[in-house]
Amino acid sequence: MTRDDKLNLRILICIGGGPEAYASLRYAVRLSQTTCADISLLYVRPQDSGLNSGGMEVRVARENVLDWGLELPGLRQLKAARDILVELGEIEPGASREWKHRELKGDPAGEYVREYENPCGGIVSLRLRTASDVTAAVSDEAKRFKADVVIVGASPEPMSGLKKLFSRKPLALKIAAHAHCSVIVARHLEHGRNHLVCVQDTDQSRAMLPVVSRYFQSCQYPLSILSVAPTEADLASAQKAAQEAAEILAELGTTPAEILVEVGDPVETIITIGYDFSLILASESLKPWFAKGFSVSHEVAEKARNSVMIVK
Amino acid sequence: MLLLPAPEGVTQEGWRVMVMTVGATILFITEPIPLPAVALLIILGQVFLLGLDSSLVAKSLMKDSVLFIMGSLMLAVALVKQKLDKRLALLIIKVTGSGTYAIAFGISVFSGLLASFIGEHTVAAMMLPVALSLIQLSTDDPKQQRALAVLFLFSISYACAMAGIGTPSGGARNAIMIDYLRDFFYASDDPATYGYSVSYLHWMIYAYPIFLIQLPLMHVILRYTFKTDLHDLGPAVAKLKEQVGQEGALTGRHYVAILLFLLTLAGWVGFSSRFGMGTIAILGAVLFLITGLVRWQDLNSGVNWGVVLLYAAAISLGVQMRDTGAAAWVAGMFMDALAPFGLDSGLGLLAAVMLLTTFITNTMSNGAAVAVLGPIVLAIAVGTESNPLAVGMITAISSAFAYFTVIGTPASTIVYASGYLRPSDFMKVGWRIAIMSFIVLLTASKLYWPLIGL
Numbered sequence: 001m002t003r004d005d006k007l008n009l010r011i012l013i014c015i016g017g018g019p020e021a022y023a024s025l026r027y028a029v030r031l032s033q034t035t036c037a038d039i040s041l042l043y044v045r046p047q048d049s050g051l052n053s054g055g056m057e058v059r060v061a062r063e064n065v066l067d068w069g070l071e072l073p074g075l076r077q078l079k080a081a082r083d084i085l086v087e088l089g090e091i092e093p094g095a096s097r098e099w100k101h102r103e104l105k106g107d108p109a110g111e112y113v114r115e116y117e118n119p120c121g122g123i124v125s126l127r128l129r130t131a132s133d134v135t136a137a138v139s140d141e142a143k144r145f146k147a148d149v150v151i152v153g154a155s156p157e158p159m160s161g162l163k164k165l166f167s168r169k170p171l172a173l174k175i176a177a178h179a180h181c182s183v184i185v186a187r188h189l190e191h192g193r194n195h196l197v198c199v200q201d202t203d204q205s206r207a208m209l210p211v212v213s214r215y216f217q218s219c220q221y222p223l224s225i226l227s228v229a230p231t232e233a234d235l236a237s238a239q240k241a242a243q244e245a246a247e248i249l250a251e252l253g254t255t256p257a258e259i260l261v262e263v264g265d266p267v268e269t270i271i272t273i274g275y276d277f278s279l280i281l282a283s284e285s286l287k288p289w290f291a292k293g294f295s296v297s298h299e300v301a302e303k304a305r306n307s308v309m310i311v312k
Numbered sequence: 313m314l315l316l317p318a319p320e321g322v323t324q325e326g327w328r329v330m331v332m333t334v335g336a337t338i339l340f341i342t343e344p345i346p347l348p349a350v351a352l353l354i355i356l357g358q359v360f361l362l363g364l365d366s367s368l369v370a371k372s373l374m375k376d377s378v379l380f381i382m383g384s385l386m387l388a389v390a391l392v393k394q395k396l397d398k399r400l401a402l403l404i405i406k407v408t409g410s411g412t413y414a415i416a417f418g419i420s421v422f423s424g425l426l427a428s429f430i431g432e433h434t435v436a437a438m439m440l441p442v443a444l445s446l447i448q449l450s451t452d453d454p455k456q457q458r459a460l461a462v463l464f465l466f467s468i469s470y471a472c473a474m475a476g477i478g479t480p481s482g483g484a485r486n487a488i489m490i491d492y493l494r495d496f497f498y499a500s501d502d503p504a505t506y507g508y509s510v511s512y513l514h515w516m517i518y519a520y521p522i523f524l525i526q527l528p529l530m531h532v533i534l535r536y537t538f539k540t541d542l543h544d545l546g547p548a549v550a551k552l553k554e555q556v557g558q559e560g561a562l563t564g565r566h567y568v569a570i571l572l573f574l575l576t577l578a579g580w581v582g583f584s585s586r587f588g589m590g591t592i593a594i595l596g597a598v599l600f601l602i603t604g605l606v607r608w609q610d611l612n613s614g615v616n617w618g619v620v621l622l623y624a625a626a627i628s629l630g631v632q633m634r635d636t637g638a639a640a641w642v643a644g645m646f647m648d649a650l651a652p653f654g655l656d657s658g659l660g661l662l663a664a665v666m667l668l669t670t671f672i673t674n675t676m677s678n679g680a681a682v683a684v685l686g687p688i689v690l691a692i693a694v695g696t697e698s699n700p701l702a703v704g705m706i707t708a709i710s711s712a713f714a715y716f717t718v719i720g721t722p723a724s725t726i727v728y729a730s731g732y733l734r735p736s737d738f739m740k741v742g743w744r745i746a747i748m749s750f751i752v753l754l755t756a757s758k759l760y761w762p763l764i765g766l
Binding site: 045055056057058059060061062064065067068070072073074076 | 381385388389392393395397398433434436437438440441444445448484613614615616619620623722725726729730731732
């Protein structure tokens, strides 16, 4: 495999120590093996407030921990991710690199970076950052890394009822609302099964198709198209959207395996049909970030039990 | 709220101070803006909203307790930089042996005894690598590592939190309460008020036994809440001895650092009534600088000066709460609410103050909690004709009961930064330890304090 800059993806994976992020590594490596992707693994540690630590910077304690030769929190999780990449052949066994500290503009803590080259010449980097706002730090890193897609793990059991009412919005959904690029909200993200592209008769939906095509040429997974009409009266519009999407994708070099047109509540229908697919893809909403939770794509990302990619 | 007319019973100035206090408290808890900005807003509010002279406001910011906070933070950084922790680790495992629970108790005892004098953040920063080393050397299994981590790290943080009330130098909250008691009740021409100028030794007599009783009870609770399969850490202890042993014997630099610390401690015990705890703390920090044991750059980067400013502004606002009558007004409402339950006097009042402080201290840092609550609880003491000293001590001591949240105490924040703990761990064990602390404190206030004339 050699690098093809047209298809070469830049994938940012948020490592938080949870199983979903580690599971998504296999998926990312599959993408990398096809297109020689650059992969960045990011762990963002919440910044400590000086008030909470009584006025003594927690950095003093951290420097003391480093002086003992112990690892900073976050490095353990990144190393576990690196071990998985070694196991998958993305990083050569025995490859060893030192952690480098980099200054970041506007970020007093900077970042720790360790970089490896994968067998086809792509770069695999492990990054540890400290930030008071994890969502903002991930969005910032996605811009700096020029990421095509951010992968962030989410609970496979979506919250509901009182728990949802009293809990904070899951980090994955906040990142999906704020990041400039496409975001995969990963739940049991695995390769090998079909992907489902959800379309509708809107400019926003049509605009995502080149991005979708590039993605599928990279991953070479079979794709299905789904268009949902909220009522029978909208059926013709839904059929037109599905047909048009299939034609545009075919022109771009990606032929869909099947076209599905359904009538029903868009969110529920997509979640029900999408359950059998590895990944559901839906276009980003034009709503502002604070109202995105009321859009179809973000509602699907919130309620689905499998992975959802919000295409931007 | 500022535009609303002042409620009955409080002056317009008092109402404005109330609004500023509520606003500052919300900002302390939610942190939508940088905390030093809250301090600056408090200063500006006193000039623009209360019409105070800016020189008077500036003067009200610098008290002995603020000097103490500044000096003790510098001392904390200076002590951590001496790398005495490795020797401390050797001493602990030499005393405790290799039993897991014996080591956990040893960590608690050493952390507690040290934290009662030099501040919990210092000890937590020094003990954190000791515990992490033992955890990482003991096993590679993540589950077993976490089981050990919760036991060892909580042994540090809760011991530090409990010990912080033992002496005035144990934490900023103690210095703040001492300042409030002196400011509000002490008069140099009235011998009857001399008791409100609490000396270092008197504070220790009131509070140290409470810490000593809590310590073993805390260990028992931790032991039964966080059980581990690893009962003997012999191999890890041997590796740690080998690693730390390579450091060699104590050098002259270490001896000088220990001597300076002991001199500072002696200064606090013997001279703080005359010169002020803050002066002694500053003197200690200056001696570390003069002898070259620590660089100014290290102190400058290790101390969060914004927090010092924040404490200064909060104390200044507290004084305004008293001067404008706002504290008495809030205290009156609090007493009205307590009266139907019979909690407006005696042990009931102390219990109510303890619960209120425990609630507030779990939502913000304990120093800020005492700064905010101090004027109110002391006004309650006056209003109910209770002993202000007892009420003040109850407030300062129960501000250490921040067992439920990560942000409650500096030591909890520092051990949480290790990455091994979850916020839910604090809840799991926190309520058990809180009940134990409530019982110990109320029993001490009922049985022990009257014996020593408090």
